[in-house]
Amino acid sequence: SNYVICFKLYLKPVNLAVQHLGSSVPVNQTKVTVNFINRDGEKITVKGSPGDSLLDVVINEDLDFDGFGACEGTLACSTCHLIFDEEMYKKLGPITDEEMDMLDLAYGLTDTSRLGCQICLTKSLEGMVARVPESVADIRQTKDGSS
Amino acid sequence: VICFCSPKVCIVGSGPAGFYTAQHLIKVWTVDIYERLPVPFGLVRFGVAPDHPEVKNVINTFTQTAKHSRCSFYGNVNVGKNVSITELQQAYHAVVLSYGAEGNRSMGVPGEDLAGVYSAKDFVGWYNGLPSCRELSPDLSCETAVILGQGNVALDVARILLSPIDILKKTDITQPALEALAESQVRRVLIVGRRGPIQIACTIKELREMVNLPDTRPDMVAADFDAVKEALKDLPRPRKRLTELMLKTALEVPGEKEQERRSKASRTWGFRFFRSPVEVLAEPSHSRIAGIRLAINKLEGSGEGAHAVLTGEVEDVSCGLVVSSIGYKSLPIDPSVPFDSRKAIIPNTMGRVKQAAGLYCSGWLKTGPTGVIATTMNNSFDTARSLVEDMDSGTLDVSAAKPGSQSISALLEKRGVKPVTFSDWEKIDNVEMKKGESSGKPREKLLTVEEMLVFALLYNVIEHLKSVFEEIK
Numbered sequence: 001s002n003y004v005i006c007f008k009l010y011l012k013p014v015n016l017a018v019q020h021l022g023s024s025v026p027v028n029q030t031k032v033t034v035n036f037i038n039r040d041g042e043k044i045t046v047k048g049s050p051g052d053s054l055l056d057v058v059i060n061e062d063l064d065f066d067g068f069g070a071c072e073g074t075l076a077c078s079t080c081h082l083i084f085d086e087e088m089y090k091k092l093g094p095i096t097d098e099e100m101d102m103l104d105l106a107y108g109l110t111d112t113s114r115l116g117c118q119i120c121l122t123k124s125l126e127g128m129v130a131r132v133p134e135s136v137a138d139i140r141q142t143k144d145g146s147s
Numbered sequence: 148v149i150c151f152c153s154p155k156v157c158i159v160g161s162g163p164a165g166f167y168t169a170q171h172l173i174k175v176w177t178v179d180i181y182e183r184l185p186v187p188f189g190l191v192r193f194g195v196a197p198d199h200p201e202v203k204n205v206i207n208t209f210t211q212t213a214k215h216s217r218c219s220f221y222g223n224v225n226v227g228k229n230v231s232i233t234e235l236q237q238a239y240h241a242v243v244l245s246y247g248a249e250g251n252r253s254m255g256v257p258g259e260d261l262a263g264v265y266s267a268k269d270f271v272g273w274y275n276g277l278p279s280c281r282e283l284s285p286d287l288s289c290e291t292a293v294i295l296g297q298g299n300v301a302l303d304v305a306r307i308l309l310s311p312i313d314i315l316k317k318t319d320i321t322q323p324a325l326e327a328l329a330e331s332q333v334r335r336v337l338i339v340g341r342r343g344p345i346q347i348a349c350t351i352k353e354l355r356e357m358v359n360l361p362d363t364r365p366d367m368v369a370a371d372f373d374a375v376k377e378a379l380k381d382l383p384r385p386r387k388r389l390t391e392l393m394l395k396t397a398l399e400v401p402g403e404k405e406q407e408r409r410s411k412a413s414r415t416w417g418f419r420f421f422r423s424p425v426e427v428l429a430e431p432s433h434s435r436i437a438g439i440r441l442a443i444n445k446l447e448g449s450g451e452g453a454h455a456v457l458t459g460e461v462e463d464v465s466c467g468l469v470v471s472s473i474g475y476k477s478l479p480i481d482p483s484v485p486f487d488s489r490k491a492i493i494p495n496t497m498g499r500v501k502q503a504a505g506l507y508c509s510g511w512l513k514t515g516p517t518g519v520i521a522t523t524m525n526n527s528f529d530t531a532r533s534l535v536e537d538m539d540s541g542t543l544d545v546s547a548a549k550p551g552s553q554s555i556s557a558l559l560e561k562r563g564v565k566p567v568t569f570s571d572w573e574k575i576d577n578v579e580m581k582k583g584e585s586s587g588k589p590r591e592k593l594l595t596v597e598e599m600l601v602f603a604l605l606y607n608v609i610e611h612l613k614s615v616f617e618e619i620k
Contacts, residue, residue, distance in 0.1 A: 104351060
């Protein structure tokens with residue numbers, strides 16, 4: 001109908017404008033707000049789409065976390081290690097053995113740690129806070145090396 | 148006052164240490180990376196197992212760094228031979244040594260030089276196409292292989308020895324290695340460690356891969372696991388999960404399906420604990436190995452700090468292949484650079500080489516040859532931070548202009564050395580990927596330096612000739 005066509009014509013330029021301005025214009029109501037605390041203790045607030053992983057968000061928003069996501073979300077490293085508060089951690093859903101295997105190697109592992117590439121955004125996680133821990137070193141070290 | 152020249156640093160070595168150091172410095176510095184081989188990426192290309200392609204994704208980050216306007220790659224340059232460290236120090240404000248560990252720790256036992264004994268470094272280099280390991284031709288005609296060491300490299304070797312060929316043929320393993328493994332008679336691999344299950348150095352992902360390896364079944368010694376169950380409750384989660392998986396694999400009676408799978412398996416693998424090599428035993432003709440003599444140990448102390456103590460007993464194991472996976476080792480590059488031969492590292496504080504202003508180090512050369520790519524990443528960022536600190540504080544003088552690659556390129560040309568640029572590498576990369584296409588592999592690696600140089604340097608000549616012939620037609 002004419003009404004629907006107008007509605008679509010109206011949305012298109014506004015969406016383009018949103019892309020141009022970045023995610024600070026809250027037009028698309030299904031976006032999820034994510035807060036990252038970086039290694040300097042600064043809070044960075046961005047938005048992601050439901051279904052995006054936290055690694056996707058870091059990449060899409062061009063967040064400058066040194067060395068984050070080295071293996072590009074394939075569960076072959078632990079550099080996207082993030083720490084959550086208890087409340088949020090419980091909302092994050094189950095963790096697979098494969099994720100835990102890699103998470104176990106993360107530096108500064110806590111009981112509320114997860115790998116960012118495995119956490120997918122949903123509306124229920126709106127406003128979540130994820131802390132980027134101090135170091136991204138993987139602790140895999142062969143003990144029969146020198147020193 | 149605007150500074151028209153950004154400070155210039157050169158990095159020796161293009162593996163993860165070199166590239167991560169570059170990644171951090173590129174924000175402010177002009178970075179030139181020198182690499183002995185025509186191809187970059189070090190152990191990411193030559194160390195990471197062919198069936199772990201995701202681990203190699205870091206190459207994408209490194210490629211981004213290499214293509215940065217302030218970064219240049221110079222392959223086919225042997226620092227120490229084609230150009231000295233002193234000459235580099237004259238040309239650059241700072242020099243970072245990131246050339247890793249190309250030697251290996253020897254077992255130090257008689258018979259180590261017999262045919263049939265290899266270092267894991269060479270074995271891995273062989274199946275990964277490291278030019279210097281091309282002639283290794285390991286003899287895989289025996290039934291039993293013994294691997295000394297129980298770190299992730301040892302598990303990689305075991306897995307490659309026992310993986311079904313159908314899996315390996317889809318990876319970037321070299322063609323000669325694939326053919327040799329297809330003919331391999333090896334059916335049993337023992338992975339031997341000095342200490343006990345709780346001290347094992349491998350990590351859970353690699354152990355899980357062995358447990359789930361098609362057409363294989365585990366073969367452990369139940370007695371090795373006495374006292375392990377009681378120790379479980381005090382272990383931190385990562386160690387606990389690893390130990391639980393080992394216990395389950397070694398002691399638990401499998402369900403019907405798993406029982407059937409195991410009974411059909413044609414290959415076995417297992418850990419042997421509390422064993423140290425004392426002698427490699429030769430056949431009567433003394434030309435090949437017949438087995439290995441292992442000393443039996445007991446543990447003193449517990450946890451990570453427990454150490455192995457000889458009991459005086461020994462045990463002989465028949466085998467035709469021994470792979471020693473007890474650690475890589477760095478080598479000195481230039482007499483002008485301090486080197487700690489006991490620890491086999493360059494003496495340094497936070498990456499600053501001791502008693503050598505303007506000289507830094509990162510990666511395994513700095514801390515010893517342990518740790519994965521992400522460990523090296525952190526290590527390299529730390530060194531880069533030291534450099535930046537020194538520049539900010541004035542400890543490192545960057546006020547005087549330095550010629551950088553201009554003078555080094557001139558020197559190399561005079562000496563008849565033709566560096567391979569990053570876009571030259573991309574030609575090698577394309578050739579390898581194209582070659583791999585027809586056999587369903589991600590790439591078919593070029594196996595000699597000569598071939599690499601031909602494709603890198605003559606590619607342009609060939610393309611030019613092609614276009615000339617097109618015009619003539």
